[in-house]
Amino acid sequence: MTVFAVPAPPAVRPRSRRLRAPLAALCCALLLGGSAATAAVAVPPLAHTQAQHQGRGTLVSADKLYTLATPGDVADELAAAGFDGAAARHGVVAYRLVHRTVDARNRPTTASGLFVLPLTDERRLRAVSFAHGTGSHKIDSPSMQRAAFVAAPVIAHAAAGAVGVAPDYLGMGTGPGPHPWMDIDSETTASLDLLRAARAFAPRTGHTLARDVMVTGFSQGASAALGLGRALEAGEDRWFRLGALAPVSGAYDFGGTELPALFAGGDVGPKAAVIYAAYTLVAFDRLHPVYDSPGEVFDEAEDIEKLFDGVHTGQQLMAGLPDTLDELLTDRGRALLEHPAGALADALRTTDAVCTDWVPEAPVRLYMASGDEQAVTANTEHCRAALHRNGVDTPVVDLGAVDHQGSRHLGSNVAATSAIVRWFGELRTR
Known part of the structure; x- marks a missing residue:
């Protein structure tokens, strides 16, 4: 694994500077075949009432899904999904949160997501937001599967001591309607509104969420992570702010x-x-x-x-x-x-702005795998170069020729998860 020009985190985090640079085009890589050894969680249909259409980020429901009581249980869960559980320090408990948000046309709707809490006595915890790669079925989302590729990174971050938060996206999980794939605006609102619901729910578990949010995402989620990071640094939430940003294998151009x-x-x-x-x-x-x-x-x-x-x-x-x-x-x-x-x-052109029209103040690393057969690696160089033109020296972490189920693209998520857990942990101790 190679890391180039890692910058020190800034001492202060003013709001990001939005640029009016020319826009190109963006999207995210498709997750193919990454859900081996999964078991879907049955969910009753959600009744949509007038009350659910009030207040973005308002918590509608919270359902406990499962508990992994020990680090060994976590390691077994991660291994079943093809991930390394060696860094697990805590057991975890997982919940599905349903919250109010808006759809791609700014109309009231609901969305779901996964909330994973470390079993720790530490009261104040930092959140890690993970945005997952693309799936075709509503259950191809973090809150709907166990021992699954799509949920493993969330569990890994929680087992390392953070609160793992992962949006299912609009139209996925329990959300109504079709999923607006590659729509960065709605991915951003769903991600931010889940963070708000998580903050409201955390005190019920005896914890509170710190202001700084570590943001990561894979494939489609790499672009969604950049969108959320941009929103946080622009001050779109009064409480949360961006702590660090680590997208993985995105198709940014x-x-x-x-x-x-x-x-x-x-x-x-x-x-x-x-x-x-x-x-x-x-x-x-x-x-x-x-x-x-x-x-x-x-x-x-x-x-x-x-x-x-x-x-x-x-x-x-x-x-x-x-x-x-x-x-x-x-x-x-x-x-x-x-x-x-x-x-x-x-x-x-509208979608491409995640790498071109803002200047991140928080530390950023871009992760990729050599020979990625889905998100070609020139996308990462495009994003790095765009950020560099805006004055940000962004390191690229080349994970090498990693593999998961015969795919370097999927392998990048597995390898990057361990690397990002370590990096976020290092930043947490500074």
């Missing part, structure tokens, strides 16, 4: 780097390229007028959108999509992705 890589051959795996292309068109069209009908962009028009309804599993998604981009896309669909125009281009 989606339009300029990631989308071209889908068509380059070899940079992104062919099936991953098909899933990325399909999900990009479907998800963006839900919020923006990208196409008039699915038949404009997809050869199998009637079936493609149904696969991204939040009910189909990752396996069904893989089986239901063709194996090549030529089989998936019409000429119009291919042209839109190769040369984004109109509403799609506008949306991509």
